Amino acid sequence: VLCWFYIYPVYRLPRDKEIVEEVLRQGEVWQKNQTGIDLYRKLLTDCCDPRRMFAVTKENSPMGKVLWYDGEFYHSHTVNNETYSLFVQDNPLQLPLKKCAVVGNGGILRHSRCGQHIDQADFIMRCNLPPLSKEYVEDVGTKTHLVTANPSIIEKRFQNLLWSRKAFVDSMKVYGSSYIYMPAFSMKPGTDPSLRAYYALSDTSSNLTMLFANPEFLRTVGKFWKARGVHAKRLSTGLFLVSLALGLCEEVTAYGFWPFSVGLDEQPVSHHYYDNILPYKWFHAMPEEFVQLWHLHKSGTLHMRVGHCP
Numbered sequence: 585v586l587c588w589f590y591i592y593p594v595y596r597l598p599r600d601k602e603i604v605e606e607v608l609r610q611g612e613v614w615q616k617n618q619t620g621i622d623l624y625r626k627l628l629t630d631c632c633d634p635r636r637m638f639a640v641t642k643e644n645s646p647m648g649k650v651l652w653y654d655g656e657f658y659h660s661h662t663v664n665n666e667t668y669s670l671f672v673q674d675n676p677l678q679l680p681l682k683k684c685a686v687v688g689n690g691g692i693l694r695h696s697r698c699g700q701h702i703d704q705a706d707f708i709m710r711c712n713l714p715p716l717s718k719e720y721v722e723d724v725g726t727k728t729h730l731v732t733a734n735p736s737i738i739e740k741r742f743q744n745l746l747w748s749r750k751a752f753v754d755s756m757k758v759y760g761s762s763y764i765y766m767p768a769f770s771m772k773p774g775t776d777p778s779l780r781a782y783y784a785l786s787d788t789s790s791n792l793t794m795l796f797a798n799p800e801f802l803r804t805v806g807k808f809w810k811a812r813g814v815h816a817k818r819l820s821t822g823l824f825l826v827s828l829a830l831g832l833c834e835e836v837t838a839y840g841f842w843p844f845s846v847g848l849d850e851q852p853v854s855h856h857y858y859d860n861i862l863p864y865k866w867f868h869a870m871p872e873e874f875v876q877l878w879h880l881h882k883s884g885t886l887h888m889r890v891g892h893c894p
């Protein structure tokens with residue numbers, strides 16, 4: 585006999601319209617809550633130790649260490665001479681970071697005029713090598729301190745770096761001298777493109793520093809959010825970065841997180857600020873993630889900017 589709770593889920597995700605209403609009810613009000621900030625930093629430190637573990641380093645991944653891929657089962661990489669030499673010695677960030685901005689790629693950034701606000705932060709994190717060309721500067725800013733790059737971008741946008749290393753290195757210049765954070769040990773097919781990206785940058789004495797995301801950190805952050813009701817095959821890049829920021833920064837503001845097709849003015853919103861290509865449906869659970877982030881916003885732990893900047 586089927587229990588009733590198999591038929592009627594106890595928890596229902598609010599509809600887009602309900603979320604818009606809820607966000608409008610809250611309005612622009614945001615009050616920083618130091619207790620909430622301290623609590624989340626402690627929770628994240630206890631579960632995931634971001635200070636020590638967010639990147640693969642010589643310190644946390646010595647020669648012979650087995651790195652288990654977090655994005656698939658039964659695959660691992662044993663640190664060897666070649667890979668060990670590519671790791672930074674230790675966490676290179678000057679901690680604690682003060683004001684951090686985490687910039688998602690949501691279409692709500694379009695016409696937001698948040699660029700200056702974002703650029704005022706002490707540490708700015710962006711997702712998936714986003715465009716920062718002139719037309720977007722006013723809305724998303726110009727500075728970057730850490731930017732993630734998915735190996736699939738290297739394959740698709742830069743033909744796996746087999747013959748377009750210069751185009752890749754040139755297009756990285758907009759990120760200045762930031763860290764490029766790649767999940768090289770999350771999925772087996774992602775390792776080679778990530779190592780190629782490392783060599784393309786180091787062969788050309790680029791100003792960027794490659795950091796490989798530590799699969800152990802990504803796995804523990806995934807578990808942290810699963811225990812809080814985010815049921816996705818994999819967390820979105822943006823939620824990984826917000827988690828990292830909550831663990832490392834004194835204050836966190838998030839921009840460009842809005843996985844809904846209508847805005848607060850009930851007008852359509854594109855998925856990204858630069859295009860409207862939608863993600864695979866069931867891979868991430870961005871609306872579920874948004875609900876969690878909104879709780880943190882309401883409690884004063886994280887400042888979510890979903891409207892225009894003043």
Ligand code: CDP
Pocket residue numbers: 687688689690691711712819820821822823840841842843844854855856863868870
């Ligand atoms: O690769 P992924 O689909 O995770 O990310 P993306 O489309 O490049 O966007 C970067 C991040 O911004 C996502 O990981 C989400 O956390 C956030 N995002 C959002 O909240 N709402 C959107 N409409 C688009 C992105």
